[in-house]
Amino acid sequence: MWVGLSMGGYVILDIQRRHPDAVAGFAMCDTKGDADAPAQRANRVRVAETCESGHTVDPVMHFADATDADSSFKRSEAGKALFSRWIRDQRPEGVAWRQRMAAGRPDLNDQLPLVTVPAAVIGGDRDPFSPPATMRAVADAMTGTDVTYTEIADCGHFSATEHPATVAAALVDLMRRVG
Template sequence: MTIAQTTYRQGDPSTVPVVLVHAFPVDHRIWDECADRLIDCSAGDGDPAFGVYALEMPGAGECPVPTAEQTGPVAEDGAYPEAMTRMAESYAAALRKAGFDKAVWVGISMGGYLILELHRLHPEMFAGIMLCDTKAGGDAPATRANRVAIAEECERHDTVDPVMHFAEPHDGDSVWKRSDEAVALFSGWIRSQDPRGVAWRERMAAARPDETDQLAKITVPAGIVSGTLDPSSAPDRMRPIAEQMTGTDCAFTVIEDAGHFTCVEKPDEVARAILDLWRRAAAAD
């Protein structure tokens, strides 16, 4: 699979880099401001100039939608049972191609699913791990069926309308997420996505493996970020994830007045949490 790389800072090749993995149904751009804040904070504090990169999921942004051969088997319900594993292997190859054998991996939402699968396959490629606004378990049957239904709608009508609710303001959203700026930003990001790529990611995520067993196997420095207004990954839902990371010390960062996209809603606070994780990982490396 093709994995596009965005370089926010090339960095010193002798230092461990930070790799940012985006959420659904958008692309790496959700990390743009947070990555800039991370670089500014680390430079201002005198840290070594570590690399900061974002890797694009297949079918997102400018990345091509995987072929049927690349995707692998199709389940009876239309989900892709091997796609997550194949994508994770492609991420591992992308890191090696960039010249690194390990990184501090940061994943938000669907990006969290991806880095947990990558940890299952290649724990040696982790100097640190941060899970933002995500979960470790697989989808319940109803959630899986809904993902496949959304994928079918996107493909049938060549539209991203079924996922435009991510851009709409809702009661209980953060102040920023309800702003005209936020609506315009997310609407533009989502409208620019290929409907076939949105569908592929839904089918991939629907059949992803349950990664709960990976939590206790994490031994590198770890962090969790959770927005207090996140409808699916609020602090009360993410604390059990931290508690299951029994092989490491996990820093738990609660972001007030933020929902599911903390890196966009509160980029300064998320950048500081990532920088703290990078420092712990660099000290342990």
């Protein structure tokens, strides 16, 4: 069984594309299959260059900032501290690599209808990167399988951190369906 959270969704979509026989169960969490638009791609490359040239992760620190639209966890002191620590613990070269990788990823939405194993799509109702409409579209595109969709209330982009019990329950259900 493969589970992809955020950028991990692209990894499992590529596994589906390259080795569908290696997939017994498929879970997409807080993710999608879209490639970046040209402006997004250019911004990612700019961020990568800034991280490398300045030896800093500051260009991505805004991901730790919370707004009123974010989940209560992300707005909490514990959430702010966790996300800030996650970012600060990264090396600028690693952040740059991730930005370039994301900028170069292909659109893999064509793989969604090819999933034929039990599947789960899980996402937060306050996720700014893969909002409910996007996650429902991912689930709806999986026409070749039995797919469940779990929308988690008061949850942002990191459902497994913000609501681990809910994500675990959806994955246990998927494991049962995989058998």
